[in-house]
Amino acid sequence: MADDKKVTPVSKLGEFGLIEHLTKGFTTVNPGTIKAVGDDAAIIDNKAKLTVVSTDLLIEGIHFDLMYMPLKHLGYKSVIVNLSDIYAMNAEPKQITVSIAISSRFTVEALEELYEGIKLACHNYKVDLIGGDTTSSLTGLVISITAIGEAMPEDIVYRNGAKVGDLICVSGDLGSAYLGLKILEREKRIYLEHPDVQPELEDAPYLIGRQLKPEARKDVIQYFKEQGLKPTAMMDLSDGLSSDIMHICKQSGTGCEINESQVPISEEAYNMAIKFNLDPITCALNGGEDYELLFTITPEDETKVANDENFSIIGQITEADKGYMLVTKGGNRHKLTAQGWNHFGG
Amino acid sequence: MADDKKVTPVSKLGEFGLIEHLTKGFTTVNPGTIKAVGDDAAIIDNKAKLTVVSTDLLIEGIHFDLMYMPLKHLGYKSVIVNLSDIYAMNAEPKQITVSIAISSRFTVEALEELYEGIKLACHNYKVDLIGGDTTSSLTGLVISITAIGEAMPEDIVYRNGAKVGDLICVSGDLGSAYLGLKILEREKRIYLEHPDVQPELEDAPYLIGRQLKPEARKDVIQYFKEQGLKPTAMMDLSDGLSSDIMHICKQSGTGCEINESQVPISEEAYNMAIKFNLDPITCALNGGEDYELLFTITPEDETKVANDENFSIIGQITEADKGYMLVTKGGNRHKLTAQGWNHFGG
Numbered sequence: 001m002a003d004d005k006k007v008t009p010v011s012k013l014g015e016f017g018l019i020e021h022l023t024k025g026f027t028t029v030n031p032g033t034i035k036a037v038g039d040d041a042a043i044i045d046n047k048a049k050l051t052v053v054s055t056d057l058l059i060e061g062i063h064f065d066l067m068y069m070p071l072k073h074l075g076y077k078s079v080i081v082n083l084s085d086i087y088a089m090n091a092e093p094k095q096i097t098v099s100i101a102i103s104s105r106f107t108v109e110a111l112e113e114l115y116e117g118i119k120l121a122c123h124n125y126k127v128d129l130i131g132g133d134t135t136s137s138l139t140g141l142v143i144s145i146t147a148i149g150e151a152m153p154e155d156i157v158y159r160n161g162a163k164v165g166d167l168i169c170v171s172g173d174l175g176s177a178y179l180g181l182k183i184l185e186r187e188k189r190i191y192l193e194h195p196d197v198q199p200e201l202e203d204a205p206y207l208i209g210r211q212l213k214p215e216a217r218k219d220v221i222q223y224f225k226e227q228g229l230k231p232t233a234m235m236d237l238s239d240g241l242s243s244d245i246m247h248i249c250k251q252s253g254t255g256c257e258i259n260e261s262q263v264p265i266s267e268e269a270y271n272m273a274i275k276f277n278l279d280p281i282t283c284a285l286n287g288g289e290d291y292e293l294l295f296t297i298t299p300e301d302e303t304k305v306a307n308d309e310n311f312s313i314i315g316q317i318t319e320a321d322k323g324y325m326l327v328t329k330g331g332n333r334h335k336l337t338a339q340g341w342n343h344f345g346g
Numbered sequence: 347m348a349d350d351k352k353v354t355p356v357s358k359l360g361e362f363g364l365i366e367h368l369t370k371g372f373t374t375v376n377p378g379t380i381k382a383v384g385d386d387a388a389i390i391d392n393k394a395k396l397t398v399v400s401t402d403l404l405i406e407g408i409h410f411d412l413m414y415m416p417l418k419h420l421g422y423k424s425v426i427v428n429l430s431d432i433y434a435m436n437a438e439p440k441q442i443t444v445s446i447a448i449s450s451r452f453t454v455e456a457l458e459e460l461y462e463g464i465k466l467a468c469h470n471y472k473v474d475l476i477g478g479d480t481t482s483s484l485t486g487l488v489i490s491i492t493a494i495g496e497a498m499p500e501d502i503v504y505r506n507g508a509k510v511g512d513l514i515c516v517s518g519d520l521g522s523a524y525l526g527l528k529i530l531e532r533e534k535r536i537y538l539e540h541p542d543v544q545p546e547l548e549d550a551p552y553l554i555g556r557q558l559k560p561e562a563r564k565d566v567i568q569y570f571k572e573q574g575l576k577p578t579a580m581m582d583l584s585d586g587l588s589s590d591i592m593h594i595c596k597q598s599g600t601g602c603e604i605n606e607s608q609v610p611i612s613e614e615a616y617n618m619a620i621k622f623n624l625d626p627i628t629c630a631l632n633g634g635e636d637y638e639l640l641f642t643i644t645p646e647d648e649t650k651v652a653n654d655e656n657f658s659i660i661g662q663i664t665e666a667d668k669g670y671m672l673v674t675k676g677g678n679r680h681k682l683t684a685q686g687w688n689h690f691g692g
């Protein structure tokens with residue numbers, strides 16, 4: 001490239017900035033395009049029911065390490081990650097497409113394992129594989145999945161509906177998947193240095209399971225239906241609570257206040273964080289890959305959430321000028337910082 | 347992997363065999379899944395209109411070479427390739443998702459060029475970009491696109507509807523994109539050996555254009571509507587006529603007879619093939635990447651196609667036991683052999 005041409009490194013924009021930057025000049029022309037770039041999934045009006053579409057691209061060495069991720073688990077997780085985006089719209093996934101690119105080191109049997117995991121996820125979540133592509137790659141494995149779901153128009157929940165005073169809720173617990181990853185990375189290092197040492201995975205099956213075989217919260221969406229509860233905003237926790245709540249606030253034009261003491265952390269995660277000399281709340285706020293649902297509700301709906309052990313109410317939506325705050329156990333107020341998964345390292 | 351484990355190299359199955367093999371155990375469970383794996387695109391019933399979904403994964407070094415493919419052209423072509431699949435169902439594309447993985451050598455400006463091409467294709471074909479993903483890769487550029495379209499149920503054309511006696515037709519001309527690629531590859535070799543020599547691209551703008559900036563045959567689908575013509579089977583020509591007609595025959599349970607003298611080859615392609623010491627008909631049969639439409643019609647519809655210069659009637663559908671045959675200009679009969687694009691080199 002010529003010297004006089006402007007060059008901006010991608011890291012300067014970061015992942016979210018880059019996609020925003022690249023797509024800002026696009027406008028939509030079809031009346032059926034209800035929601036384009038900017039949410040967990042896109043919405044297309046196909047008469048009575050809306051079609052919900054979400055897509056993900058997973059690259060070996062960036063999103064997964066085959067040294068500790070068995071191919072069957074990888075196949076399962078790749079699907080789950082996409083279904084989670086559909087549920088995060090309060091919609092039901094119905095179909096997926098799966099494309100893969102593989103280098104010559106992959107055998108048919110290895111790919112069968114991958115597809116075993118994909119098949120199991122399809123079965124567990126009643127989703128149909130409806131297409132895809134296989135091709136070769138010069139280096140590692142690439143997996144591209146598009147998930148398609150449906151919902152009645154009135155049921156869809158976007159990221160931009162949070163209002164001041166709404167309660168911020170999460171399903172499950174946070175940080176476990178991240179600590180599972182830390183264990184797997186530690187064992188990989190040990191293995192590379194001492195191939196004869198047996199890996200020590202038995203002490204944390206829950207954490208490792210959360211990393212290797214996450215589930216999407218289909219049950220939460222069903223619970224909402226049963227309870228007649230519609231969140232005001234929702235997304236799935238893939239990058240980490242700090243980063244993800246900011247998406248909701250930014251799109252809703254609000255601030256937020258998260259109470260450290262109410263952020264759900266499993267006992268296993270808490271103890272493992274201490275063992276790794278990490279702050280448990282930092283793991284929960286920035287760990288990512290939990291695939292839990294982060295949502296906001298009106299105060300009137302509080303009892304529907306407070307009485308169910310699946311959920312934690314962790315804070316509330318505030319006015320925009322209050323910023324994004326964390327209230328510590330000691331009562332101090334800190335600015336939340338997004339240290340979520342940034343695949344550009346920016 | 348242990349020695350006693352069965353290992354089959356992917357090349358043994360080939361691209362089509364592999365995806366067939368990997369997906370054969372899947373069944374569909376949703377009544378809305380009208381057509382899953384096995385055609386150009388998948389069909390989902392969303393009440394009155396059907397949703398048509400197609401996806402492609404493009405890998406640097408496998409599907410494109412940035413040394414002669416400008417990024418804007420690459421963006422444009424990546425979209426076209428997907429839209430072509432939607433048209434091949436006799437449907438109208440309406441939305442696309444685009445995901446990319448990039449290595450650190452890509453600048454924001456380079457990606458802007460890529461997206462300029464994507465935007466232009468969206469504009470020209472009235473398609474909305476509705477989602478996607480950007481992430482990093484350890485080596486080259488990866489582009490994953492899903493196209494979504496719609497059609498009335500009665501308009502959809504599958505690959506499996508060809509009947510004995512049907513006429514085999516193609517739009518446009520064949521082999522040009524392949525010869526465009528040969529020129530670009532030649533100039534790349536020359537450049538690598540003699541960087542000071544100017545590339546000789548001016549003598550074949552049509553062929554190079556067919557390779558670098560193909561179009562999808564939206565006009566053909568519109569013509570079908572105007573004429574009240576519904577093909578009995580259809581697909582787009584991406585792998586090459588020989589390979590692609592076999593897909594139609596295999597799925598329709600038929601044979602075919604292609605007449606060499608009727609296969610449309612542009613004068614530029616013919617002359618360039620001779621210059622490269624290649625057989626022009628071989629380029630047309632096996633070249634691939636033409637993105638023309640290959641379709642079959644009942645004999646009653648012959649005049650609707652015969653009278654339009656966009657089309658050539660190149661043969662007919664025969665009984666399955668007649669096989670896949672090419673009738674040469676000299677009247678000899680040869681078996682068609684599929685030497686289409688096989689990204690596993692098998």
